[in-house]
Amino acid sequence: xxxxxxxxxxxxxxxxxxxxxxxxxxxxxxxxxxxxxxxxxxxxxxxxxxxxxxxxxxxxxxxxxxxxxxxxxxxxxxxxxxxxxxxxxxxxxxxxxxxxxxxxxxxxxxxxxxxxxxxxxxxxxxxxxxxxxxxxxxxxxxxxxxxxxxxxxxxxxxxxxxxxxxxxxxxxxxxxxxxxxxxxxxxxxxxxxxxxxxxxxxxxxxxxxxxxxxxxxxxxxxxxxxxxxxxxxxxxxxxxxxxxxxxxxxxxxxxxxxxxxxxxxxxxxxxxxxxxxxxxxxxxxxxxxxxxxxxxxxxxxxxxxxxxxxxxxxxxxxxxxxxxxxxxxxxxxxxxxxxxxxxxxxxxxxxxxxxxxxxxxxxxxxxxxxxxxxxxxxxxxxxxxxxxxxxxxxxxxxxxxxxxxxxxxx
Numbered sequence: 001x002x003x004x005x006x007x008x009x010x011x012x013x014x015x016x017x018x019x020x021x022x023x024x025x026x027x028x029x030x031x032x033x034x035x036x037x038x039x040x041x042x043x044x045x046x047x048x049x050x051x052x053x054x055x056x057x058x059x060x061x062x063x064x065x066x067x068x069x070x071x072x073x074x075x076x077x078x079x080x081x082x083x084x085x086x087x088x089x090x091x092x093x094x095x096x097x098x099x100x101x102x103x104x105x106x107x108x109x110x111x112x113x114x115x116x117x118x119x120x121x122x123x124x125x126x127x128x129x130x131x132x133x134x135x136x137x138x139x140x141x142x143x144x145x146x147x148x149x150x151x152x153x154x155x156x157x158x159x160x161x162x163x164x165x166x167x168x169x170x171x172x173x174x175x176x177x178x179x180x181x182x183x184x185x186x187x188x189x190x191x192x193x194x195x196x197x198x199x200x201x202x203x204x205x206x207x208x209x210x211x212x213x214x215x216x217x218x219x220x221x222x223x224x225x226x227x228x229x230x231x232x233x234x235x236x237x238x239x240x241x242x243x244x245x246x247x248x249x250x251x252x253x254x255x256x257x258x259x260x261x262x263x264x265x266x267x268x269x270x271x272x273x274x275x276x277x278x279x280x281x282x283x284x285x286x287x288x289x290x291x292x293x294x295x296x297x298x299x300x301x302x303x304x305x306x307x308x309x310x311x312x313x314x315x316x317x318x319x320x321x322x323x324x325x326x327x328x329x330x331x332x333x334x335x336x337x338x339x340x341x342x343x344x345x346x347x348x349x350x351x352x353x354x355x356x357x358x359x360x361x362x363x364x365x366x367x368x369x370x371x372x373x374x375x376x377x378x379x380x381x382x383x384x385x386x387x388x389x390x391x392x393x394x395x396x397x398x399x400x401x402x403x404x405x406x407x408x409x410x
Contacts, residue, residue, distance in 0.1 A: 021053070022048060022049045024040070024057075025049075025057055027044070028044070028060055029057070033064060034061060034064040034068065034100070037057075037061050038061060038103075041057050045057075051117035051119070052119055055117075058107050058108075058111035058114065059107070059108075059127075061103065061111075062104055065103035065104040065107060068096070069097065069100040069101050069104055069137075069144075070137070072096070072100070075092045076092070078090060094151065097144075098144065098164065102145060102163065104137075104138065105138060105141055105168075105171055108128075109176055112174065112175055113174075115129060116129070129175065129176060135176075138176070142167075145164045145165065145167055146164075146168055146189055149189075152164065158196050159200070162193065162205075166205065169208075172186070172212070186212065187213045187218060188213075188219060190210070190219070191209070191213040191223050191226070194207075194208075194213060194226060194227075198226070198230050198233070203230050203233055204234070206230045207227060210224075210227040211227070214227070224251075225260075228260060229259065231244055232244060232267070244267075245264065248260045248263055248264050248267075252264060261280070261293065265293065265297055269297075278301060281294045282298075292325070292328045295324060295325045295328050296336075299318070300339075302321045303339065306318045313346070315347035315350070316347070318343045319344060322339050323340065325339075326340060334370075334371045334374035334378065334382075335371075337367040337371040338371035338375075338382050340364075340367045341367035341368035344360050345385045347360055348364070348392070361388070361393050364385065365393060368385055368386040368389060379408060383404060384410060386404060387404040387408070387410050
């Protein structure tokens with residue numbers, strides 16, 4: 001009789017265990033494929049009775065996807081041996097392989113989120129996180145996400161790259177992976193993921209990835225500079241702008257950051273904050289008289305000042321500024337040559353002596369030709385002035401002058 005009672009208790013215990021699983025969970029756990037289980041889970045998630053049921057459901061997705069991943073992993077391992085032995089290799093679906101790695105990590109992270117929540121009695125009983133064998137499999141799948149990103153980037157699919165690298169990076173700080181040693185290439189992946197996210201207009205994600213990259217000393221400075229550039233593209237209110245300017249000022253003052261200086265110049269210029277711009281440029285030129293960007297803003301300010309004078313325009317100051325800018329340049333900036341040529345031509349237009357005037361046009365000519373060579377599509381910067389130079393130095397019947405006249409209608 002005692003044995004019967006014990007057996008009855010065991011049966012009741014088993015029945016109670018199964019009774020605890022809701023019908024939606026039973027359907028999910030009976031699924032044979034990842035796609036089937038995912039469809040069921042997505043449609044019945046709210047019907048699952050507890051966090052523990054949701055954890056169990058997501059673990060089923062993990063099991064199905066890691067099975068697919070391991071199947072192809074075995075084929076890859078066999079192919080590596082076959083390559084050495086120079087025997088036939090088996091074909092496999094690369095996209096499916098990487099997707100199964102992605103699905104395994106995604107499902108495991110979701111499983112862990114619910115696995116760490118208290119049950120109906122308020123107790124937390126971790127069922128999956130501490131399984132070392134499971135964790136080793138997940139680590140392998142997660143590392144494959146880096147290769148997946150590189151593979152799909154080779155197909156010019158930037159959204160796919162962000163999918164794979166995003167999962168690799170976003171999963172890093174979850175309770176499932178946070179205690180593991182950091183990968184030596186984490187900062188590099190984070191930096192380039194941030195760059196791709198910025199290009200895609202995903203500024204919040206880009207900022208997040210740059211934060212991860214900043215934890216790597218090798219990538220910290222580049223990531224910080226990129227982070228400031230992203231912040232400048234995501235300003236929504238005047239308060240955001242003022243706070244951003246304050247951060248840039250601090251970075252420029254403390255570290256003499258070239259990026260902070262550049263962004264501040266753009267902000268001041270676009271906001272017509274002329275006094276702030278001039279003060280910033282003057283400060284940079286005191287620190288580094290050869291700083292090209294500072295010289296460029298200074299030169300433009302001098303040229304604009306001369307142009308605003310209604311009488312007695314003194315183009316010598318602008319010419320001198322452009323010569324200093326040209327000396328500091330690497331010879332590839334068309335606007336420097338165009339600006340210098342324009343200023344020489346404008347000075348020539350004010351000179352009464354024909355010989356001196358021709359000499360100025362002759363001096364301007366090679367600069368304008370160089371501007372045309374470097375930036376042939378931007379004729380507004382060199383077209384008319386080059387036409388005047390050809391006409392004044394040679395003749396307006398010169399073939400070069402005639403060609404420009406016919407082309408632009410001078």
